[in-house]
Amino acid sequence: xxxxxxxxxxxxxxxxxxxxxxxxxxxxxxxxxxxxxxxxxxxxxxxxxxxxxxxxxxxxxxxxxxxxxxxxxxxxxxxxxxxxxxxxxxxxxxxxxxxxxxxxxxxxxxxxxxxxxxxxxxxxxxxxxxxxxxxxxxxxxxxxxxxxxxxxxxxxxxxxxxxxxxxxxxxxxxxxxxxxxxxxxxxxxxxxxxxxxxxxxxxxxxxxxxxxxxxxxxxxxxxxxxxxxxxxxxxxxxxxxxxxxxxxxxxxxxxxxxxxxxxxxxxxxxxxxxxxxxxxxxxxxxxxxxxxxxxxxxxxxxxxxxxxxxxxxxxxxxxxxxxxxxxxxxxxxxxxxxxxxxxxxxxxxxxxxxxxxxxxxxxxxxxxxxxxxxxxxxxxxxxxxxxxxxxxxxxxxxxxxxxxxxxxxxxxxxxxxxxxxxxxxxxxxxxxxxxxx
Amino acid sequence: xxxxxxxxxxxxxxxxxxxxxxxxxxxxxxxxxxxxxxxxxxxxxxxxxxxxxxxxxxxxxxxxxxxxxxxxxxxxxxxxxxxxxxxxxxxxxxxxxxxxxxxxxxxxxxxxxxxxxxxxxxxxxxxxxxxxxxxxxxxxxxxxxxxxxxxxxxxxxxxxxxxxxxxxxxxxxxxxxxxxxxxxxxxxxxxxxxxxxxxxxxxxxxxxxxxxxxxxxxxxxxxxxxxxxxxxxxxxxxxxxxxxxxxxxxxxxxxxxxxxxxxxxxxxxxxxxxxxxxxxxxxxxxxxxxxxxxxxxxxxxxxxxxxxxxxxxxxxxxxxxxxxxxxxxxxxxxxxxxxxxxxxxxxxxxxxxxxxxxxxxxxxxxxxxxxxxxxxxxxxxxxxxxxxxxxxxxxxxxxxxxxxxxxxxxxxxxxxxxxxxxxxxxxxxxxxxxxxxxxxxxxxxxxxxxxxxx
Numbered sequence: 001x002x003x004x005x006x007x008x009x010x011x012x013x014x015x016x017x018x019x020x021x022x023x024x025x026x027x028x029x030x031x032x033x034x035x036x037x038x039x040x041x042x043x044x045x046x047x048x049x050x051x052x053x054x055x056x057x058x059x060x061x062x063x064x065x066x067x068x069x070x071x072x073x074x075x076x077x078x079x080x081x082x083x084x085x086x087x088x089x090x091x092x093x094x095x096x097x098x099x100x101x102x103x104x105x106x107x108x109x110x111x112x113x114x115x116x117x118x119x120x121x122x123x124x125x126x127x128x129x130x131x132x133x134x135x136x137x138x139x140x141x142x143x144x145x146x147x148x149x150x151x152x153x154x155x156x157x158x159x160x161x162x163x164x165x166x167x168x169x170x171x172x173x174x175x176x177x178x179x180x181x182x183x184x185x186x187x188x189x190x191x192x193x194x195x196x197x198x199x200x201x202x203x204x205x206x207x208x209x210x211x212x213x214x215x216x217x218x219x220x221x222x223x224x225x226x227x228x229x230x231x232x233x234x235x236x237x238x239x240x241x242x243x244x245x246x247x248x249x250x251x252x253x254x255x256x257x258x259x260x261x262x263x264x265x266x267x268x269x270x271x272x273x274x275x276x277x278x279x280x281x282x283x284x285x286x287x288x289x290x291x292x293x294x295x296x297x298x299x300x301x302x303x304x305x306x307x308x309x310x311x312x313x314x315x316x317x318x319x320x321x322x323x324x325x326x327x328x329x330x331x332x333x334x335x336x337x338x339x340x341x342x343x344x345x346x347x348x349x350x351x352x353x354x355x356x357x358x359x360x361x362x363x364x365x366x367x368x369x370x371x372x373x374x375x376x377x378x379x380x381x382x383x384x385x386x387x388x389x390x391x392x393x394x395x396x397x398x399x400x401x402x403x404x405x406x407x408x409x410x411x412x413x414x415x416x417x418x419x420x421x422x423x424x425x426x427x428x429x430x431x432x433x434x435x436x437x
Numbered sequence: 438x439x440x441x442x443x444x445x446x447x448x449x450x451x452x453x454x455x456x457x458x459x460x461x462x463x464x465x466x467x468x469x470x471x472x473x474x475x476x477x478x479x480x481x482x483x484x485x486x487x488x489x490x491x492x493x494x495x496x497x498x499x500x501x502x503x504x505x506x507x508x509x510x511x512x513x514x515x516x517x518x519x520x521x522x523x524x525x526x527x528x529x530x531x532x533x534x535x536x537x538x539x540x541x542x543x544x545x546x547x548x549x550x551x552x553x554x555x556x557x558x559x560x561x562x563x564x565x566x567x568x569x570x571x572x573x574x575x576x577x578x579x580x581x582x583x584x585x586x587x588x589x590x591x592x593x594x595x596x597x598x599x600x601x602x603x604x605x606x607x608x609x610x611x612x613x614x615x616x617x618x619x620x621x622x623x624x625x626x627x628x629x630x631x632x633x634x635x636x637x638x639x640x641x642x643x644x645x646x647x648x649x650x651x652x653x654x655x656x657x658x659x660x661x662x663x664x665x666x667x668x669x670x671x672x673x674x675x676x677x678x679x680x681x682x683x684x685x686x687x688x689x690x691x692x693x694x695x696x697x698x699x700x701x702x703x704x705x706x707x708x709x710x711x712x713x714x715x716x717x718x719x720x721x722x723x724x725x726x727x728x729x730x731x732x733x734x735x736x737x738x739x740x741x742x743x744x745x746x747x748x749x750x751x752x753x754x755x756x757x758x759x760x761x762x763x764x765x766x767x768x769x770x771x772x773x774x775x776x777x778x779x780x781x782x783x784x785x786x787x788x789x790x791x792x793x794x795x796x797x798x799x800x801x802x803x804x805x806x807x808x809x810x811x812x813x814x815x816x817x818x819x820x821x822x823x824x825x826x827x828x829x830x831x832x833x834x835x836x837x838x839x840x841x842x843x844x845x846x847x848x849x850x851x852x853x854x855x856x857x858x859x860x861x862x863x864x865x866x867x868x869x870x871x872x873x874x875x876x877x878x879x880x881x882x883x884x885x886x887x888x889x890x891x
Contacts (some may be wrong), residue, residue, distance in 0.1 A: 026477050028452035029809045064442040068739070070730045075798045076448045077805020096805050098449035105446050113442075128742030132698070136745050136765045139697040142589035200452070213440045243695075245585050277522040287519065290575060293582045315582055346526050353529020353548050359478050360813040 005359060006385040008196075008372055009203045013211060015219035016191030020372045020382050021206040022198040024362050028097045030199035031363025034107055035373040037194075038187035039087040040167070041160035041226050041304060049130070049167015050175065050183055052084040056126040057180065058091065062106075063113035069106060076102055083365065084165055087303040088377060090370065094363035097200045104213040107195075111188060112217035115181055123177050131173075134166050139437070142244045146418050148436045150252045153236050153414045154307055159228045161304065169437070189220025194376045198369035199362040228304055230254060232412045238434040239417045239427030246293065247426045248313040249320045250416040251327065255308040255407045258301035258378060264391040265403035266299035266308055268347050272339055272400075273297045273310070273330070278346075280330050281312070289326065291318040303378060308407060320417050320428055331408050338401025351392040355385075454808040456834035457817050459824070460651045464659055466667040468638035471821050472654035473646040475814045479549040481647030481654075482814035483556055484542055484822040485563060488640045491613035492538045492676030492754070496606070498627065500580065500615015502635070503536040505628045507576055509543070510534075512567035521562060530555045536613040538754040539676065540826050546815050549647055552657050556645070560661035563636065573625040581620050588890055591700035591765065591867045594691055598888055599702040599865050603759050605683040608676045638665045640674060642825035646817040676756050679706065685863045688882035691890060692870035699771040699868030703778045704761025705861040710753045710827050716840045717852035718751065718760075723799035724791045724849070725749050725781055725857075726762055730798060732781050733762060741777075743770035755827065760857060768869050772876040775864045782859040790850045804838045 008022045040051050059069040059082070073080055076099035082091040093103045138144040148164050155162040195214065197206045231254060256263045273281045274297035285292035295312040312323050339347075361367040375384035416434075417427030424433060462470040494501045510525075510532065511518040525532050530547035543563060547555040587593040597612050604610030615623075643662060645654040685705075708718060719727075726733035726749030737747040747764035766774045785791070791799065811817055811834070824833055864882060866873075877885060 027808055027812045028454055029812070065445065068730065071798060072445055074728060074730050074802040077451075077801055077807075079806060079809070094806075094809055096448075096808070097452045099805075101446035102448055105440060105442075108440065109442065125739065125742045129738060129745055132743070132765075132767055133745035135697040135767070140591060140700075140765065142586075212438055216439055244589050246582070276526055278519045278526065283519060286579075287575070290578070293579065293586070313586070315578075316585065346523070349527050350529045353531075356478055356480060356548060357531075357546070360480060360815075362812070363809075 004386070006368060006371065008382050010376070010382055011207055013190065013215050015215070015217055016222070017214050017217075018194040018376055019207060019210040020194065020196040020376060021201070021203045022196065022362070022368055022372060023201065023203060024198060024368070025200045028200045029094055029362065030097055030100045030197060030201050031092060031094050031367055031369040032100070032103045032107060033090065033092040033196045033198070033363065033367075033369035033373055035194045035377050036089045036188055037192050037377050038089055038223070039085050040163065040165040041086045042187065042223070043160060043163070045157060045162070046171060047175070047179065048163040048171045050179070051089060052165050052167065053127060053130050053172065053175065054180060054183055055082050055084045055089050056130060057118060057123065058082065058110050058114065060122045060126065061117040062110040063116040064109050065106060066117045069110070072102060073106065078103065079364070081365070086161055086165055090373065092363055092369065100201060100209065104209055108213035108217060111190070111193065111214065114184055114188065118177070118181070120177055123180060127172055127175065130166070131169060134169060138166060143242060143248055143418055145242065145436045146240060146248070146250055146416060149238060149240050149434050150250055150309070150414055150416055152436065153238060153416070153434070154232070154252055154254065155230045159230050160226060161230070161302070185220070186223055190214060190217050191220050191222045194373045196369040196372045198367070198372065226304065230305060232414070235411050236414045237428055237431040238414065239419060239424055239431035240434050240436070241421050241424060242418050244418060244420055246313050246316065247320050247420065248311065248418045249323055249428070250418070251310040252414045253308045253407050253409070253412065255299060255306040257305045258303055262399070262403040262406065263299065263301055263306065265395050265400045266306070266407060268392065268395060268400055269334070269404055269408075270297040270299050270308070271347055271350065272343050273334075280334070281327065284326055284330060285312055285323060291315055291322055291326065320426065324415065324428060328410060331404070331410070334404045335401065335408065338397045338404070341397065344397055344400070348393065351389070355389050451805055457646070457811055457821070459821055459831040461831070462655045462658070464638065464663055466638040466663065466665050468662050468665060469642040469825065470655055470658045471642060471644045471825065472651045472658070473644070473817050473821060474649070474651060475646045475817050476648045477813070479648055480546060480814050481549050481552040481555070481645065481649065482544070482546040482818040483559065483643065483645045484544050484818045485559065486642045486644070486822045486825055487541045487636055488539065488674045489635045490537045490540045491611065492608045492756070493635060493674065494608060494611070494615065497619060498623065499611040499619040500613070501623060501627060501631050502541060503613040503615065504577060504580060504620070504623060505631045506534050506536055506541045506543070507580070508568055508573060508628055509562045509566045511572040511576060512569055513561040513565050514567070518572055521558075524558055528554055538609050542822060544815065544819070549649065552647065552649070553660065556657050557661040560665065564662070564665045566632065568625065568629050568632065570625050573628065577620060577623060580614060581617065584614055584617055584620065587614075591693065591696065594890060595700045595702050595865060595867045598689065598691060599761070599863070602685045602689055602863050602865060603706055605680065605685070607679050609754065609756060637668050638662070639667065639669070642822065644818045644821045644825070646814040646821070679757055686883070686886040687863060688877060688880070688885040689863065689865045689888055690870050690874070690877075690885040691865070691867040691888045693867055693890065694869060694871060696768065696867070696869045698765045699768050699866050699873060701764050701766060701771070701774060702761050702865040703775060703862055704759050705858060705863060706757045707751060707760035707856045709757050710755060714852040714856065717844050717848040718856060719803055719841065720796070720799045720844045721785060721849045721853050721857070722749055722751065722760075723802060724795045725785050728802060733778060736777050736781070737764060737766065737774055741770070741773075743767055743774050768872050771866055771868060771873040772880055775880055779859040779862060782857055782862060785850070785853045786857060787850055787854065791846055796846055796849070800841055800844065803841050807838055
């Protein structure tokens, strides 16, 4: 693939806002994408869920447009959304080229002038909505609390990855408007943000518009980076009961941070273990032995450090102990012998294709504008696309084997059994009951 | 120049956009091939649409269409299931299967340089699947286990019962995955027979979109699919008429003790995709509950904080489609959410017709953003497949914006009077009946029909 596959121009405004522009004139739309370098990792124990609740408040109006954020944009034919994770919060609009001024006006107004419009009532309503979001996506969903239990076991209580981005229900209820205001002042300002415009717009005009709408916002103080470390010295076995029909096993390891050494190899390992029928674990557990219904693996790349997660659901009548045994045999083989040459070639073809597929859309989650901001915020280099691809191309069989050895150790991991209510015996032997809510 | 914050900036005139030009080709065996040149990144996407989806499942054989579709990539010729997935992976291709009520769609997206290989593999699995009994037993078992897992998932439980309640015994009245007894009873011979009867070139459309010429795309299609043996042109497939005598209950509950929320479906059978009122119904839906800024979402979410999200929509199909609300609401808000929804269904019929602002917003959101649906080759291929599914003309994309723009308030009210009726609506709740059961009585919908989780 052409190393210049995702060309861009970048400028920093006087107030510290990074502005990135990528031209793509195929469809008369422009993606406006803005990242704030703040996520739940910037929260404190007892005050969790802040960053995400805050994202909701950003759609409720700002000083010069003191009403809903959606109507003017929908009237212009835009789609828009936002999301929060541990490390960052992003907001985006995809607008017809004719509505670019509108989108920038609104984005800049809520960056610069949110607080005057932030009333107690808006805050209370959005908190109720977030509590409902939590019920819908975690409490009322089968296996929905499993990742919460795993994060709590992988990271110590004062580590910001100990809690989920959605936050604890009690913390959300205890939150006060003043806390939210302080949060905004600390993290929502030009020096902690990155703006990308991608699509049907000329670069010079894009910079001119960015300066017009964002140029006079006050510069803030860049927040200090968060530092925290975590490790495991043993295997931790837990069992969680839930309203589920079938038991499921989760195995989690600490793994290299996003873009760190062997991070790409862990992605390749996730694919060769559990992506597709020919993957090692699918083939063994689901296809040949038929002891599992499904299996997945994922390198969850994060800024401070990552975790690698393996999940398998037992087929009816099958035991998690048998599943865990078979998984361990496969992992041992991977640590001993590494991947085959054929597996590396297959992975290479998939990587080439998927990097190309990533270039199809200008906006939305994962579109070109989102990628440019990700590279800028996490790497300080929007042009990292080619180097990112090169990480995968450069990985050798030996690199992958070494990654498996150093990360996927059987004596440093969290193993969680999720079992149907009142059947704790279906969990792995020696598992400690755990309760989350 | 600094921003003027005294007012929102004006939005300029809508930019011109050239919608994809569809070229049709017909292979000697009758296969309808449609190509679109889409010159962006070197990616080709194709969709093979076969008429006859879950609505073609024979009585007591619910799930047959989906199971058959699932069997196709389980092997062809000398290739095993593993080798088929390996072959797709070696070119980085993405294969997906979608079983709708009226059609099965098989999508494949790949780098342009692998188009011949990918499309020819697609032809191999769809036209000449091995249908081996060991694979069949494994796949059937996986689907049975999946069905069991779906019992844990409130939205899936709600979907399954809602279709049953709305359609009764009609072929649209089940999920594509089928039921436990029907999957238990299913035999491989039936899959083979279904495949032979349904997977024929005369009842299929192949769409290819990518940065190649129409001629080149058509040649790729012909090379792969010309050997597909034909049979004779079939009559247009339909899932059959709906029994007008069937009357669903007004209120039904699937009790789920201790559930954190109530999963709601509220609606009724409404209109077929072919209705001339289609654009008016799209506008109506956008006003009532089809998007974030709509009456029901603003009421249930932003004003009352009952839910994370509430949306209405039509689950379009060739026969009569449901119009329904879906939402997951706090248990204590169950009755109130049902009442508010039925109130909005009534209001749009005339007591509170759309305001000028609502009309403008609904129409603009449908039309002004329309071009962004044609950004990628997979989007374009799927859109063209929809035209084939519903028998719409190639000029459809061009005509969509003016047709929606021409809709007036009276059109919306008239369409709502005809197709929306709160007095016929079924309210289905999957939730903690012990906690909210009593609150349902004042709704005046009668005693709820109590349904099992199974």
